[in-house]
Amino acid sequence: xxxxxxxxxxxxxxxxxxxxxxxxxxxxxxxxxxxxxxxxxxxxxxxxxxxxxxxxxxxxxxxxxxxxxxxxxxxxxxxxxxxxxxxxxxxxxxxxxxxxxxxxxxxxxxxxxxxxxxxxxxxxxxxxxxxxxxxxxxxxxxxxxxxxxxxxxxxxxxxxxxxxxxxxxx
Amino acid sequence: xxxxxxxxxxxxxxxxxxxxxxxxxxxxxxxxxxxxxxxxxxxxxxxxxxxxxxxxxxxxxxxxxxxxxxxxxxxxxxxxxxxxxxxxxxxxxxxxxxxxxxxxxxxxxxxxxxxxxxxxxxxxxxxxxxxxxxxxxxxxxxxxxxxxxxxxxxxxxxxxxxxxxxxxxxxxxxxxxxxxxxxxxxxxxxxxxxxxxxxxxxxxxxxxxxxxxxxxxxxxxxxxxxxxxxxxxxxxxxxxxxxxxxxxxxxxxxxxxxxxxxxxxxxxxxxxxxxxxxxxxxxxxxxxxxxxxxxxxxxxxxxxxxxxxxxxxxxxxxxxxxxxxxxxxxxxxxxxxxxxxxxxxxxxxxxxxxxxxxxxxxxxxxxxxxxxxxxxxxxxxxxxxxxxxxxxxxxxxxxxxxxxxxxxxxxxxxxxxxxxxxxxxxxxxxxxxxxxxxxxxxxxxxxxxxxxxxxxxxxxxxxxxxxxx
Amino acid sequence: xxxxxxxxxxxxxxxxxxxxxxxxxxxxxxxxxxxxxxxxxxxxxxxxxxxxxxxxxxxxxxxxxxxxxxxxxxxxxxxxxxxxxxxxxxxxxxxxxxxxxxxxxxxxxxxxxxxxxxxxxxxxxxxxxxxxxxxxxxxxxxxxxxxxxxxxxxxxxxxxxxxxxxxxxxxxxxxxxxxxxxxxxxxxxxxxxxxxxxxxxxxxxxxxxxxxxxxxxxxxxxxxxxxxxxxxxxxxxxxxxxxxxxxxxxxxxxx
Numbered sequence: 001x002x003x004x005x006x007x008x009x010x011x012x013x014x015x016x017x018x019x020x021x022x023x024x025x026x027x028x029x030x031x032x033x034x035x036x037x038x039x040x041x042x043x044x045x046x047x048x049x050x051x052x053x054x055x056x057x058x059x060x061x062x063x064x065x066x067x068x069x070x071x072x073x074x075x076x077x078x079x080x081x082x083x084x085x086x087x088x089x090x091x092x093x094x095x096x097x098x099x100x101x102x103x104x105x106x107x108x109x110x111x112x113x114x115x116x117x118x119x120x121x122x123x124x125x126x127x128x129x130x131x132x133x134x135x136x137x138x139x140x141x142x143x144x145x146x147x148x149x150x151x152x153x154x155x156x157x158x159x160x161x162x163x164x165x166x167x168x169x170x
Numbered sequence: 171x172x173x174x175x176x177x178x179x180x181x182x183x184x185x186x187x188x189x190x191x192x193x194x195x196x197x198x199x200x201x202x203x204x205x206x207x208x209x210x211x212x213x214x215x216x217x218x219x220x221x222x223x224x225x226x227x228x229x230x231x232x233x234x235x236x237x238x239x240x241x242x243x244x245x246x247x248x249x250x251x252x253x254x255x256x257x258x259x260x261x262x263x264x265x266x267x268x269x270x271x272x273x274x275x276x277x278x279x280x281x282x283x284x285x286x287x288x289x290x291x292x293x294x295x296x297x298x299x300x301x302x303x304x305x306x307x308x309x310x311x312x313x314x315x316x317x318x319x320x321x322x323x324x325x326x327x328x329x330x331x332x333x334x335x336x337x338x339x340x341x342x343x344x345x346x347x348x349x350x351x352x353x354x355x356x357x358x359x360x361x362x363x364x365x366x367x368x369x370x371x372x373x374x375x376x377x378x379x380x381x382x383x384x385x386x387x388x389x390x391x392x393x394x395x396x397x398x399x400x401x402x403x404x405x406x407x408x409x410x411x412x413x414x415x416x417x418x419x420x421x422x423x424x425x426x427x428x429x430x431x432x433x434x435x436x437x438x439x440x441x442x443x444x445x446x447x448x449x450x451x452x453x454x455x456x457x458x459x460x461x462x463x464x465x466x467x468x469x470x471x472x473x474x475x476x477x478x479x480x481x482x483x484x485x486x487x488x489x490x491x492x493x494x495x496x497x498x499x500x501x502x503x504x505x506x507x508x509x510x511x512x513x514x515x516x517x518x519x520x521x522x523x524x525x526x527x528x529x530x531x532x533x534x535x536x537x538x539x540x541x542x543x544x545x546x547x548x549x550x551x552x553x554x555x556x557x558x559x560x561x562x563x564x565x566x567x568x569x570x571x572x573x574x575x576x577x578x579x580x581x582x583x584x585x586x587x588x589x590x591x592x593x594x595x596x597x598x599x600x601x602x603x604x605x606x607x608x609x610x611x612x613x614x615x616x617x618x619x620x621x622x623x624x625x626x627x628x629x630x631x632x633x634x635x636x637x638x639x
Numbered sequence: 640x641x642x643x644x645x646x647x648x649x650x651x652x653x654x655x656x657x658x659x660x661x662x663x664x665x666x667x668x669x670x671x672x673x674x675x676x677x678x679x680x681x682x683x684x685x686x687x688x689x690x691x692x693x694x695x696x697x698x699x700x701x702x703x704x705x706x707x708x709x710x711x712x713x714x715x716x717x718x719x720x721x722x723x724x725x726x727x728x729x730x731x732x733x734x735x736x737x738x739x740x741x742x743x744x745x746x747x748x749x750x751x752x753x754x755x756x757x758x759x760x761x762x763x764x765x766x767x768x769x770x771x772x773x774x775x776x777x778x779x780x781x782x783x784x785x786x787x788x789x790x791x792x793x794x795x796x797x798x799x800x801x802x803x804x805x806x807x808x809x810x811x812x813x814x815x816x817x818x819x820x821x822x823x824x825x826x827x828x829x830x831x832x833x834x835x836x837x838x839x840x841x842x843x844x845x846x847x848x849x850x851x852x853x854x855x856x857x858x859x860x861x862x863x864x865x866x867x868x869x870x871x872x873x874x875x876x877x878x879x880x881x882x883x884x885x886x887x888x889x890x891x892x893x894x
Contacts, residue, residue, distance in 0.1 A: 006281045006284075007280065007281045007284020007287075007288075008288065010284070011284065011285040011289060014215070014248065014289060015292065018241065018244055018248060022241045025222075025230075026230070146800055147790075148652075148768050149770070149791070150770075150773055150792065152813050152814050152815040152816075152837065153649065153748075153773050158797045159650055161798055162792070162797045163792070163798060164652070164770060164792075165650075167654075168643055233738055
């Protein structure tokens with residue numbers, strides 16, 4: 001006859017399979033990439049003070065969230081040394097920035113930021129849909145001389161070959 | 171015991187009936203289908219795991235939070251596959267019905283249901299936990315963050331709650347106290363729950379989001395399942411209904427609490443049922459309209475009419491006696507594998523308890539006609555309950571043994587091992603058919619197994635009679 | 640006059656037209672001083688926000704050696720900007736790495752460049768074009784009434800310009816997978832964003848443009864409408880098959 005615990009037993013089996021698969025996959029992942037390097041992309045440094053600075057990338061050039069949406073307001077540190085767990089919220093004074101007024105309220109537990117709330121933010125609603133002033137007429141072919149080039153951040157070599165380099169060094 | 175004269179189909183001598191006789195090879199094919207069906211489900215789940223493996227980035231192990239989330243996603247993928255399987259099991263796909271049998275399919279559905287529920291809980295807990303760990307939030311806050319980031323998550327949560335309600339009402343302890351209609355209505359919520367949770371999978375599921383191929387397959391899987399339900403669970407019955415219903419011909423009170431209902435009509439003629447099978451019956455009259463009940467056939471179907479014998483087990487069955495002749499009935503089926511085909515030995519023993527005498531009587535007759543050596547043990551608490559007994563007495567070659575009386579009065583259990591062995595010394599060499607209340611069947615199975623009957627020789631309809639309300 | 644600085648491993652170039660040569664233009668000395676101030680801003684930002692410098696403010700905050708109490712207004716500002724855009728982009732933009740460390744690179748370059756541009760403007764330079772490793776901030780036009788011609792680099796060739804956008808008082812940021820691979824991930828799902836091989840955003844300021852363009856690449860084609868609706872930016876995006884999606888821009892002339 002049907003045992004009443006067959007469903008639970010089947011679940012335990014399924015869970016075991018899932019657990020085993022996950023463990024195996026993570027073990028393989030650890031072997032593949034022990035410590036994710038900072039700049040795997042080839043970049044010989046030009047005279048700069050730091051090795052690499054990732055381009056306008058969301059959150060990182062290499063290791064990224066696998067799937068968790070990042071709550072950007074937490075500056076979590078793995079070894080938040082014995083911090084007292086009192087929660088404190090600090091409300092900053094309104095400061096004028098070049099792009100508007102900013103007022104921030106930051107909540108942290110010990111030394112870890114748990115929340116940043118924006119009370120006043122610049123450019124909250126650009127709902128007037130205004131785009132920066134652009135010349136709307138088609139530029140004559142003769143005067144379509146490029147003054148500067150916008151591109152994804154160059155690697156050093158690419159920069160050397162780029163139009164921007166030529167412009168910068170004329 | 172007043173037994174009104176019931177036209178008996180018991181004719182002289184063993185005669186092969188018109189029922190189809192399955193050959194041993196067909197039996198093997200059926201067994202294979204059962205294995206195949208479960209194998210396909212397992213394979214689909216395995217495919218989900220493989221897919222997860224190949225689409226998980228190596229940096230998933232970067233932190234505890236991302237790892238936990240990754241496992242949560244794996245659980246979610248497997249869950250999605252199993253939910254489809256769960257629906258398919260009871261979509262009334264004829265191939266499955268014929269090979270595996272509705273009774274077994276329902277059992278598997280119950281088992282898988284518990285698994286699915288637990289897996290759902292796991293998925294949700296791990297997902298929230300992973301988010302919590304990654305951003306050091308408390309669970310509520312984590313849930314809110316997830317809601318911000320995952321499309322359609324709010325609907326999925328509603329769907330999850332619906333799943334929970336369906337599972338809760340299906341738990342044995344709860345279901346016993348619930349009217350059938352309430353349980354059924356809640357259970358229909360499963361479809362809605364699946365719809366609500368589907369979208370956060372394809373639009374917000376990290377792995378599905380990244381792979382259009384996988385997304386397409388996911389859509390295909392769900393659409394195919396939906397199609398099966400629409401065709402075989404909804405469409406075909408509607409078509410059959412349109413083509414003709416059956417009618418109640420006669421209602422006969424057999425004994426205390428046991429009523430027989432004779433059905434006739436075109437739908438019955440088309441049934442082609444075997445002795446021992448059951449049908450789903452919906453009486454088209456107020457008070458019975460909402461439910462399709464499983465009732466066993468208590469005669470060997472002769473093509474013109476069938477007889478259902480119903481015990482007063484539930485709110486509906488008790489009122490069956492009040493049905494008027496001419497009442498229209500929707501009959502679906504036949505289902506079940508409690509049939510004479512399963513007997514492999516020459517000798518057979520059938521044990522009936524209470525209303526289980528209905529199908530037992532039919533199978534006993536069929537087996538007798540096929541030339542088996544038939545012994546029927548009929549357990550009843552009082553003489554008045556020995557319904558249909560008259561049909562089985564005095565049949566040459568068929569031994570009918572009524573076991574009447576409460577255990578307390580008798581001083582012993584007439585179905586204990588010693589008694590059974592005394593009544594049927596060669597029980598170990600017989601096929602044993604059981605039909606009756608679940609507790610009786612369980613006990614008798616244990617008894618005959620202890621007397622040497624192998625598991626494969628014990629047959630019962632897994633839809634316990636507690637279901638026949 | 641043309642000035643060049645390398646910081647954050649990027650070339651920063653400033654072009655001030657007619658400096659010291661035309662009557663309405665600032666004198667050469669004044670311009671030199673202004674540019675020096677602007678470059679200082681960039682260097683300070685690098686010191687503050689580089690995650691590669693162990694004693695940068697960011698690294699110290701990351702290691703919990705610094706309390707947000709004591710953080711500089713600039714750091715708070717950058718965090719605020721990041722959070723604002725995280726919300727605006729529905730989570731596609733984020734500054735936290737999976738290993739829990741803060742990574743503000745995506746915000747800082749544009750923020751520093753914009754601040755430098757502001758410093759230039761504050762110092763009296765009315766017309767200039769600042770290019771920070773591919774991010775462009777312009778003030779005024781190349782000549783009175785003549786907009787700056789900002790070329791958009793072709794994803795398929797470093798030496799080719801795909802299209803030229805006339806820009807006056809604004810910022811242009813471009814992101815794509817052609818330099819460093821599909822480094823942009825949709826932070827909601829973790830999947831690399833590959834629908835667009837390149838996107839360019841024109842906005843009022845560089846911070847908005849920078850973060851917007853990253854989000855556009857992360858969101859794929861949906862991002863184009865998003866950027867226009869949510870932020871009022873003009874967007875030009877290139878699909879992998881080479882076709883162009885654009886919205887909110889003036890007419891651009893292929894070079």
